[in-house]
Amino acid sequence: MSSLATALAGSIPLAAARAGSDVLKLGVLAPLTGPGAPWGLAIDGAVRIAAKEVNDQGGLEIGGRRYSVEVIAYDDQYKAANAVTAVNRLIGPDDVHFIFGPVGSASLLAIKPLTEAKKTLLFTSSWSKDVLTNSNYIFRVGPTTEEFAPATIAWVKKNRPDVRKVATISANDETGWNSQRIQKQYYTEAGYEIVAAEHFERQQNDFRALITKILASNPDSIELDTTPPPTAGLFVRQARELGFKGLFTKFGGFDVAEIVRNAGAENAEGIVGMLQGDPSSPEWEKFKAAYAEFHKNELNDFVFPYYDVARLLFAALAKVGNTTDSDAIVTALESLAPFPGTRGDLTWGGEKAYGVNHQIYAPVFLVEIKDGKGLVIDKVDIA
Amino acid sequence: MQTLGRILPWLIVIAAIVPFAVNGDFTFHVAILIGIQALLALSIHLTLRVGQLSLAQAGFMGIGAYASALFTRDAGIPFLVGLACAAAIPALLAGLLGGIILRVRGVQFALLTFMLGEAIVLLFVEFVIPFGGNNGVMGIPPIALFGIPLDSRQQIYAFVILVLAVVYFASRTLLRGNPGIALRGIAGNEALAQSLGTDSLGWRRVVFAASAGIAGISGSLYAHYLGYISPEAFNITTTINALVMNVVGGTALLVGPLIGAILLVPLPELFRSAVLYQQLLYGLSLLLLVLFLPQGLGSILRRPRT
Amino acid sequence: MFQQFLMVAALSAATYMLIALGFTLIFGIMRVVNFAHGEFVLIGAYGIYVAQSLLGLNYFVAVPLAALAAAIIGIAAERLIFRRFAGDELAGMIAALALAITINGAVTAIFGVDGQPVERPISGVIHIGDAILPKDQLFAAGIAFALVLATWLLLVKTRLGLAMRAVAQRPEIARLQGITPWKTFPIAFAIGCGLAGFAGALTAPIYAITPYIGEGALTRAFIVVVLGGLGSIPGALLAAVLLGAIDAGISILYSATLATLVSFVAVILVLIARPNGIFGRA
Numbered sequence: 001m002s003s004l005a006t007a008l009a010g011s012i013p014l015a016a017a018r019a020g021s022d023v024l025k026l027g028v029l030a031p032l033t034g035p036g037a038p039w040g041l042a043i044d045g046a047v048r049i050a051a052k053e054v055n056d057q058g059g060l061e062i063g064g065r066r067y068s069v070e071v072i073a074y075d076d077q078y079k080a081a082n083a084v085t086a087v088n089r090l091i092g093p094d095d096v097h098f099i100f101g102p103v104g105s106a107s108l109l110a111i112k113p114l115t116e117a118k119k120t121l122l123f124t125s126s127w128s129k130d131v132l133t134n135s136n137y138i139f140r141v142g143p144t145t146e147e148f149a150p151a152t153i154a155w156v157k158k159n160r161p162d163v164r165k166v167a168t169i170s171a172n173d174e175t176g177w178n179s180q181r182i183q184k185q186y187y188t189e190a191g192y193e194i195v196a197a198e199h200f201e202r203q204q205n206d207f208r209a210l211i212t213k214i215l216a217s218n219p220d221s222i223e224l225d226t227t228p229p230p231t232a233g234l235f236v237r238q239a240r241e242l243g244f245k246g247l248f249t250k251f252g253g254f255d256v257a258e259i260v261r262n263a264g265a266e267n268a269e270g271i272v273g274m275l276q277g278d279p280s281s282p283e284w285e286k287f288k289a290a291y292a293e294f295h296k297n298e299l300n301d302f303v304f305p306y307y308d309v310a311r312l313l314f315a316a317l318a319k320v321g322n323t324t325d326s327d328a329i330v331t332a333l334e335s336l337a338p339f340p341g342t343r344g345d346l347t348w349g350g351e352k353a354y355g356v357n358h359q360i361y362a363p364v365f366l367v368e369i370k371d372g373k374g375l376v377i378d379k380v381d382i383a
Numbered sequence: 384m385q386t387l388g389r390i391l392p393w394l395i396v397i398a399a400i401v402p403f404a405v406n407g408d409f410t411f412h413v414a415i416l417i418g419i420q421a422l423l424a425l426s427i428h429l430t431l432r433v434g435q436l437s438l439a440q441a442g443f444m445g446i447g448a449y450a451s452a453l454f455t456r457d458a459g460i461p462f463l464v465g466l467a468c469a470a471a472i473p474a475l476l477a478g479l480l481g482g483i484i485l486r487v488r489g490v491q492f493a494l495l496t497f498m499l500g501e502a503i504v505l506l507f508v509e510f511v512i513p514f515g516g517n518n519g520v521m522g523i524p525p526i527a528l529f530g531i532p533l534d535s536r537q538q539i540y541a542f543v544i545l546v547l548a549v550v551y552f553a554s555r556t557l558l559r560g561n562p563g564i565a566l567r568g569i570a571g572n573e574a575l576a577q578s579l580g581t582d583s584l585g586w587r588r589v590v591f592a593a594s595a596g597i598a599g600i601s602g603s604l605y606a607h608y609l610g611y612i613s614p615e616a617f618n619i620t621t622t623i624n625a626l627v628m629n630v631v632g633g634t635a636l637l638v639g640p641l642i643g644a645i646l647l648v649p650l651p652e653l654f655r656s657a658v659l660y661q662q663l664l665y666g667l668s669l670l671l672l673v674l675f676l677p678q679g680l681g682s683i684l685r686r687p688r689t
Numbered sequence: 690m691f692q693q694f695l696m697v698a699a700l701s702a703a704t705y706m707l708i709a710l711g712f713t714l715i716f717g718i719m720r721v722v723n724f725a726h727g728e729f730v731l732i733g734a735y736g737i738y739v740a741q742s743l744l745g746l747n748y749f750v751a752v753p754l755a756a757l758a759a760a761i762i763g764i765a766a767e768r769l770i771f772r773r774f775a776g777d778e779l780a781g782m783i784a785a786l787a788l789a790i791t792i793n794g795a796v797t798a799i800f801g802v803d804g805q806p807v808e809r810p811i812s813g814v815i816h817i818g819d820a821i822l823p824k825d826q827l828f829a830a831g832i833a834f835a836l837v838l839a840t841w842l843l844l845v846k847t848r849l850g851l852a853m854r855a856v857a858q859r860p861e862i863a864r865l866q867g868i869t870p871w872k873t874f875p876i877a878f879a880i881g882c883g884l885a886g887f888a889g890a891l892t893a894p895i896y897a898i899t900p901y902i903g904e905g906a907l908t909r910a911f912i913v914v915v916l917g918g919l920g921s922i923p924g925a926l927l928a929a930v931l932l933g934a935i936d937a938g939i940s941i942l943y944s945a946t947l948a949t950l951v952s953f954v955a956v957i958l959v960l961i962a963r964p965n966g967i968f969g970r971a
Binding site for chain 1: 407408409412508516517518519521522609610611613615616
């Protein structure tokens with residue numbers, strides 16, 4: 001039985017107060033426990049890595065004053081109600097103007113009216129199409145299905161020509177409905193037949209009935225979409241045991257370690273997914289070491305985009321010269337593209353789909369699981 | 384002891400004024416949540432008074448919340464009418480169902496209402512139109528009195544306290560007046576009461592319906608304050624929290640649920656750094672309370688009426 | 690597809706039977722609604738994790754150990770907590786609730802909120818006709834059915850079982866016959882919680898080990914027991930089969946959420962006709 005209200009993680013100020021008497025507070029609002037935790041912890045880790053880097057250099061120079069960076073984190077457990085209470089704390093007594101996260105779309109949509117009203121800048125990776133529409137202060141740090149699906153599906157067409165019939169699953173909520181709708185649209189446009197499109201409840205771990213239903217339609221490949229990686233691993237294992245021998249693709253959040261752990265290395269062999277960082281690159285190793293100072297779990301690719309955007313924010317603040325003029329900071333952010341990031345240049349886009357250019361574009365990596373490890377097989381530029 | 388007992392309601396009044404002294408948006412946020420949860424705890428209390436524990440109360444709260452939210456947002460009706468619907472619809476439902484399920488007593492009734500509450504939540508999850516499914520309902524209009532929206536936390540809190548006071552005194556009247564005498568007769572010795580002409584089932588239905596209506600009011604306030612609702616806010620965990628407020632505050636006193644709410648709702652805020660142990664401490668405290676103080680904390684100050 | 694449906698339904702029914710049987714046994718003999726029953730399933734699952742992954746024991750040794758752990762904790766709970774509430778149903782239920790929160794809190798405090806990895810000792814499938822039967826599910830279902838049969842035999846064929854049934858039906862007369870409830874209560878709890886522990890231990894390798902599995906198990910137990918009749922063992926078994934079939938069928942045809950909803954509605958309808966369940970007594 002879960003306890004009253006939310007599980008709120010305590011705030012842990014970074015030990016760099018000597019740098020300056022001014023403090024720049026960064027908020028983190030993400031699932032730090034439960035489903036989605038690998039992503040939430042990655043966001044938290046990324047922001048802390050960026051903050052520590054800057055603090056170790058004596059702080060951030062903004063408008064002639066030196067700021068030390070402090071991170072205040074809250075756990076929304078992927079639930080909207082918890083996010084609302086947490087954001088009330090962040091923009092209220094904590095007096096935070098910049099929030100990283102959330103991950104869940106329902107969380108974001110619930111807090112959006114509050115942050116927009118208070119002109120709080122939000123840097124999120126939430127998947128819903130309503131994230132950026134009708135907003136001024138929200139930025140999406142990584143590509144979502146709308147941005148990368150044409151490229152990833154084109155890759156499947158070229159490299160896995162045996163696939164004709166596709167089944168897809170995702171969670172039964174805003175994130176899942178949205179991503180599945182777009183996957184279905186682009187798969188169909190590319191000439192594939194969608195033979196099954198199902199949803200599951202986020203806490204579900206018994207997929208036998210669902211798999212029986214899907215396998216009855218004989219798919220060549222199952223698209224795991226935005227299914228959280230631990231759940232995806234469980235699904236893969238149960239599906240393999242019920243006789244599915246086809247391809248699994250995961251063009252949505254990917255986490256090799258989680259999937260292998262839950263599916264078993266043998267069942268996970270050959271799964272193709274998409275990462276926002278290259279596990280074989282020196283940057284990955286560098287992050288691994290830095291991340292281990294804050295969290296014990298394996299490094300997740302979400303660290304890359306969030307770290308880049310934190311640095312982008314620092315640059316914008318330095319350009320504007322203060323930390324409170326939200327409109328000026330937004331303009332500065334928009335003007336800083338292309339911005340050198342850890343995987344390539346970051347550019348802004350999204351006006352056509354969302355009405356505002358606050359969607360970041362950056363290259364992504366296609367990864368195949370081999371012998372329990374992720375192997376990069378391609379790098380794709382998202383136009 | 385008696386004087387202490389008479390002080391109790393005044394302590395509640397003082398507690399209600401505290402947020403104005405402390406001030407701050409977040410203080411009022413917690414205070415508003417206390418008020419809303421107190422209403423739900425009160426609704427469980429009423430069912431306990433007729434000797435039956437209803438575990439469906441959060442489900443009724445949800446019905447009130449969704450009804451009020453959807454009617455005001457999509458059909459444009461004013462908030463106060465929405466609030467009235469939020470009370471009426473669950474009350475009607477409870478009154479109708481009560482005729483059948485109130486025939487069952489004890490734990491069987493508790494389990495029945497448990498399932499009813501869960502079924503209600505599943506309806507909200509399964510039917511994306513009109514309930515929005517797991518995503519819930521967004522953009523709910525704020526509390527507005529006669530067309531004027533309440534835009535400050537202080538005003539909203541004042542309104543919540545007003546509603547709570549009205550509900551409290553109405554409940555007290557119900558439990559004290561002629562209906563109350565009938566109810567006490569039923570609680571004391573039902574066969575005897577029935578032989579004297581009291582329609583036991585009828586009265587219990589009234590109380591059950593009233594409790595559902597109060598839960599619905601709680602739901603409406605919740606929906607219009609947060610501006611956003613989702614099905615998981617109305618599941619069995621919410622009901623259990625409200626039940627625990629009764630256990631802690633005292634099941635024999637009408638102020639018991641209020642005491643429970645004041646003590647329990649702000650707790651997670653105090654223990655924020657010990658999150659991992661929070662639940663364990665909560666459970667252990669509850670166990671000790673149930674084992675050694677079964678009448679709840681309110682009983683320390685006041686001897687329960689027999 | 691039909692054979693596959695049978696497979697899915699069979700494991701579901703077997704699991705429900707195990708959990709509901711323990712729950713209804715405890716209620717029948719002690720009139721306690723064990724709100725903490727789901728958490729004993731949790732103890733079984735985490736017991737497997739501790740025994741297998743931390744202590745390195747063989748799975749087939751770990752399963753009865755995990756169930757034993759659940760049984761022992763059950764006896765402790767009966768001695769320390771439920772004994773006082775033997776007559777008071779409502780108070781017993783609230784005490785059970787407090788226990789549930791405590792157990793869940795303890796597990797979360799010790800092992801954390803995230804899931805634990807499970808080693809899967811049985812793998813591979815058997816083919817029968819068109820159906821693919823995963824061996825681990827067959828094993829779990831088989832052991833579950835065997836345990837149910839063993840419990841039934843215990844209750845019907847042994848003196849101990851006779852004593853327990855006597856206490857359930859007529860506690861005062863049982864006392865006159867020299868059967869002390871204070872001896873049968875802990876045994877009832879041991880068996881009931883042990884069965885729950887087995888359910889958790891057997892299904893852990895098939896699903897996952899997270900702190901949330903207790904709530905789902907409890908809801909399942911409630912719905913089966915309410916349908917079958919509180920305190921009735923044949924009722925619990927019949928209801929488990931019915932609900933397992935409905936669950937599997939509708940999940941395969943539509944969705945899991947709809948399946949649960951339909952189960953609830955079906956039970957509510959049955960209860961309107963027979964408010965005490967299929968085989969229940971008032």
